[in-house]
Amino acid sequence: MKLEISRVVQGCRLGTLTGLGKTGQHSLETPGCLLYTRCASVPHLTQDTLHTLTNLPAVTQVTLATLAEHQEVLEEFKEGARTFAGLHDTVVYCSLHDPAAPSPPGYTTNKTVSVWGSGGRTELTVARFMALQAAVRPDWYQNMADGETGQENTSRKRVRKAVDRTLSHLDECLLLHQKMPELRGAQVWGVVEGGDVREERVRSARETAKRPVAGFVLDGFQSGAMGDDLRTQLLTATTAELPHDKPRLVQGVGRPDEVIACVEAGVDLFESFFPYQVTERGCALCFSFSMETDPEQAVLDSDKEKTIPEDVVQENGSDGGGDGPGKMTRFEMHLRDKRYREDFRPLVSGCPCYCCRHHQRAYVHHLLVTNELLAGVLLMLHNTAHYLGFFRALRRALAQNRLPDLKQQLLQCHQGH
Numbered sequence: 001m002k003l004e005i006s007r008v009v010q011g012c013r014l015g016t017l018t019g020l021g022k023t024g025q026h027s028l029e030t031p032g033c034l035l036y037t038r039c040a041s042v043p044h045l046t047q048d049t050l051h052t053l054t055n056l057p058a059v060t061q062v063t064l065a066t067l068a069e070h071q072e073v074l075e076e077f078k079e080g081a082r083t084f085a086g087l088h089d090t091v092v093y094c095s096l097h098d099p100a101a102p103s104p105p106g107y108t109t110n111k112t113v114s115v116w117g118s119g120g121r122t123e124l125t126v127a128r129f130m131a132l133q134a135a136v137r138p139d140w141y142q143n144m145a146d147g148e149t150g151q152e153n154t155s156r157k158r159v160r161k162a163v164d165r166t167l168s169h170l171d172e173c174l175l176l177h178q179k180m181p182e183l184r185g186a187q188v189w190g191v192v193e194g195g196d197v198r199e200e201r202v203r204s205a206r207e208t209a210k211r212p213v214a215g216f217v218l219d220g221f222q223s224g225a226m227g228d229d230l231r232t233q234l235l236t237a238t239t240a241e242l243p244h245d246k247p248r249l250v251q252g253v254g255r256p257d258e259v260i261a262c263v264e265a266g267v268d269l270f271e272s273f274f275p276y277q278v279t280e281r282g283c284a285l286c287f288s289f290s291m292e293t294d295p296e297q298a299v300l301d302s303d304k305e306k307t308i309p310e311d312v313v314q315e316n317g318s319d320g321g322g323d324g325p326g327k328m329t330r331f332e333m334h335l336r337d338k339r340y341r342e343d344f345r346p347l348v349s350g351c352p353c354y355c356c357r358h359h360q361r362a363y364v365h366h367l368l369v370t371n372e373l374l375a376g377v378l379l380m381l382h383n384t385a386h387y388l389g390f391f392r393a394l395r396r397a398l399a400q401n402r403l404p405d406l407k408q409q410l411l412q413c414h415q416g417h
């Protein structure tokens, strides 16, 4: 794997990861996102349905949280999660937790971390974690990490302990990695912890960078963990310590405005759980990123379509908290709302996805209110297409020195309310 940075604009890195996969046949443009899955499948979609979308990311994220309880089956199967789930040709990255289902705190010890799947908790030692990786057989995986520093009032002592434990887990993972033939050719990504303590972030980044890792996973910056300004300061301090020629993936950040803020702080890669959360709350992404729309029209459109109904805001919990769909954002429209009952326009006009080419808002509204499973299929197709389109627009904006225009366009989503 090689990261070729073609330009750096005010901290934003535009580049391409090349030589990915065991034979080096894949590449991934950055800033970019991975393809989100649960149990190694994109929720709601079969592989054939998914591949009606073009320009899918070359890297698929699978999570130990959703695979841990299938360890024996995967070991018996012997060919890894990619073949087990029937994935098309893709690079597989295995993370510890599911970004759309944060783990409850209080289950981490010096030697273990816990992941939560549909059947409950699985406690992992490094040995069990590595045995699972050997069964999943990813191309990339993150080391086992203590990320339990996201609560308010986490003490400096606890944050220091998280950094120490994570470095110790990384060393153990790297040692075992050498001894496992199933993981030959796979690459380890080092997890950077440090909560909201700048010195610990810097120490974690420096120490992780000394180890033979392929890239860096920046943990503990997820939506809601800290304020936007603090996140930007800490991310900037962290990425300053990392080598330029290795990619940085931030966990738990999905909202378009937050994605841009992270890119400005030197982040290259994101998880794409956000379109899934939007789908689960019966919404469709509809923010504009074309940079060619008439700004006045964009404001009018957002006024008309994206007003958040009171009941939706009250019903849902905090953004990204728990396993629920989270709080609605200004980047989406709530298609359950009765205003769409006779709206015969596509979800987003000009969107090339299957849903927008064949259906109208009124039909998806109808599917949602009658609880038809097809609603999830159509919304997931559209939301994934829209989100990938946003990342393409972001790269284009960086290439053309037009990031301020794109940010301005996203800001207009604010003004719509």
Ligand SMILES: [Zn+2]
Pocket (backbone or CB within 6 Å): 347, 348, 351, 352, 353, 354, 355, 356, 357, 381, 382, 383, 385
């Ligand atoms: Zn669409």
